[in-house]
Amino acid sequence: MIKSLLIANRGEIACRIIRTARAMGIRTVAVYSDADAKALHVRQADEAVHIGPSPARESYLVGEKIIAAAKATGAEAIHPGYGFLSENAGFAQAVIDAGLIWVGPRPASITAMGLKDAAKKLMSDAGVPVTPGYLGENQEPDLLKFEADAIGYPVLIKAVAGGGGKGMRRVDASADFADALLSCKREAASSFGDDRVLIEKYILSPRHIEVQVFGDTHGNIVHLFERDCSLQRRHQKVIEEAPAPGMDEATREAICAAAVRAAKAVDYVGAGTIEFIADASEGLRADRIWFMEMNTRLQVEHPVTEEITGQDLVEWQLRVASGEPLPRTQEELSINGWAMEARLYAEDPVRGFLPSIGRLDLFQLGEGLGGRIDTGVYEGAEVSPFYDPMIAKLIARGDTRDEALELLSEMLNDSAIWPVRTNAAFLINALAHADFVAGTVDTGLIARDGDAMTAATAPSGKALTQAAMAMVPRSLFAGFRLNAPGRKDAPFLLDGQTIEVTLHGPGAEAPAPSMLLAEGGMVWKLEPFRVDGGHSGGAADGAILSPMPGRIIAVDVAAGASVAKGQKLVTLEAMKMEHSLVAPFDGTVAELNAEAGGQVSEGTLLVRIEKAGE
Template identity: 65%
Template structure:
């Protein structure tokens, strides 16, 4: 068994690896950036090494600094977690060359599956069905356009080195292809250092089915059944579950056998995920499920597989890397119940899901379900890394029960002042179509109006906020609420500001009151509502689109400026592109006019609310 383990990652996966390793009696070393010095995973490791500044390219993506940290601490092995260097074959080779144990897939397997076009060609040779598309070397835009036209729209442009939804664009018609290709290539080059793409037929009723596979150094490969990751937004997974709804025994056997065949084709060792795309227009059928790609690492959603199989996949990784055989044979693995995972992000669904950053001044996560989190109260959510706050995982005898338990847990989340997608997740889990298993990758887009909360407070919020401004002495708390209270004069008609907007509330239930605290925030069904007595100067002012001011909707880096001062622009014309937390946001002209001011500078860091461009309208 490995004696000392360096974790080349951060956040919740670093904490998970540390805790599993400690249970196995293994010493752990955390590497961290300047931004993560005070984070929980750094405190929980037996030893910690600073490897650079906040930007991942200067710290977590620096192979040399991670290897130096391993040498300094006499680490015996390196676990890359997921993301960052976890699927970097050069890094895996460098780890092995230093005489260290690599807790991951062999470099040859990473290379074989790392490029989507080469991986699909290998799968074709192994008789694994693949999605129709273009995998050629010719990357001339005109050639790619011709191939897309021949496949038939809609098509999907995908970076060959992509992952996590980056470097991916759906194109609905030929006239949009070249613009989408340019955007996809720019994002792919920025994220992966490789702007090559492939073209796939876009499946109109797609389900995202993936199979957890595991191999050891003795040639044994098993699967741990499938997961359904169809609930996505912008190609990013939102809710995952295991097993997949609507999967019958025969289809499960066919898909899982194909996944094992794919793993054996590259002599796979360790944890991996074989991803399939299914055309679910007529339900899940083995002849309508195709290989899409393989992730040669542990996946974010691995806890749902752990829940239904009762296995610790991180422990399996460590044991296999230590030279042991797989803990169980295929016939010793079975499915027990149903599990679901929801990703709690620091983002604002009511503002186009833009990232939300800042200090977690108040953080309460439920105890009724499994919670994997990389943060604690008082920690900072920065723009430097993925905005996931936690993963919440339920496990129950049946699917509906698992969904209901997870929805209740999500509704009990309390976080402030960082905004989250908790209420969006709770609504998704409660949606009637979701509960009956009518899911595909377009589910969220179709039902977005039902899932995204309104920016206007409902009557419950207004009543609770107004009641909280009354003098103390009301009889009982409103049991559906948790939050904070201020004192004020008692009136039947109460003026109150909620989330910065004034309301006059006819208070029907003055006995309904939120609990006391140090801030003035109500938490209702996972949503946070700041409230206060009305301000005399409420009208305020500031920049808005009617002024022609285009402001930064989130903190980030300006990656493109498409206009110059005094340039004529038309409504909807792209002006500036901002990137934060792995997401691009394009800002456009609000109306026809002239660029009167240009504050945005390519490469500059901007704060939320900063003036980027001001457009002067036509007289």
């Protein structure tokens, strides 16, 4: 058995691996960048090594630094977690060549499944059904458009080396193809260093079903049943569950058998996921499910599989990497209950899901309700702009789907985070959506009904009044008759906006300068209104400010140019995602302070548009 393990990752997955390694008596070594010097995974590991500056390309993506850290600390093995270098065959081979144990699949398997076009051909040859599309080497834009036109719209453009929703665009009309292709290739090059794409037919009633597979070095391969990851936003998973709603035994047997055939086709070792797309227009049927891709690593959503099977998949990884056979045979694995996982992100749904960064002055996640919480942050920690915005995973298990859903909703409702904004309220609304409750979600649900899930909300009158009552001095009610409730309208600031609250009865013994009010996954700051307090307004109309710290990757206008409402002005990259800033109205670019490649902070004036005719 491995005695010492270096974890080539950060955040919640590093903490997750440390937890199992510690239970197995394995010494752990963490690596960290400048931004992560005080991170939770650094605190929890037995030893930690600094590997460079905050940007991932200068730290977590530099394989030589990670291998050197393993050598310097005497670590026997390297676990890559997910993301970063986890599916990099070159890094896996370098780890092996350095005489270390690679906790993952063979480099040849990563290579075989890492390129989506080659993987689809391999799967087709292995008898695994694949979606119609173009997988050719010719990447000329005109040819790609020709192939998309021939397949028929809508189509999906996907980065050949992609994953995690990056480098992926849906195109609904031929006229939109060129712009979508350019954006997809640019994002693919930035994320994966490879701008090649493939084209797939877009399924109109799609469900995303994936199967957890596991192989060992003794030739054994099993599946641990399916997960449903259909609730997605921009191709990124939001809530996952296991098993899949509406999955009958015959369809389950067919899809899981196909997943095992796929794993055997590449002589797979370790944890992997075979992802399928299902046409659910007539329910889940074995003849309407096609292979999409294989992820040659542990998945973010692996906890729901652990919860329904009672197996620790990280322990399985470490045992397989140590040369042991799989801990269970296929006959010894079964589904017990239901599990759901929600991904909690540091982002503001009300502001278009823009990333939110800063110090977590308040960080409570519904502890004590009986669910599972996987996180890589703590109260007082900093959320930086350099990495993925996911800060926690909330996992609920129940004997039935209804029980799991109810517990997950309670955990989210009990969450309170400030001043960093999160998507907790959005997740609560998604869980309450009629289609999700019924188990009939497809991947387009959020695109269709997302506005209702993200609408700005205010605290209930009851909660607001109770909070205000706790803040005001008893003297506020002086002069009111005893034995009768007092009543007074009092001004407050709720997140900077002036409101009036009607207070009934006596106030608290002493005034409070401000209070955090938490309800339904949202947190507001409530403070007394002061005439001399003052507050600054926003930028004037036409001032396009950077909504977050980030790097400018494209400037699409020039000073003095005429622009139309909705026209793209600047594209900003932050937390591994692209964000386009557009013109608020027709006008002229009066001021341009953006340059491709430049770093900007939140609130920086990038472009100023003057209205036409002014």
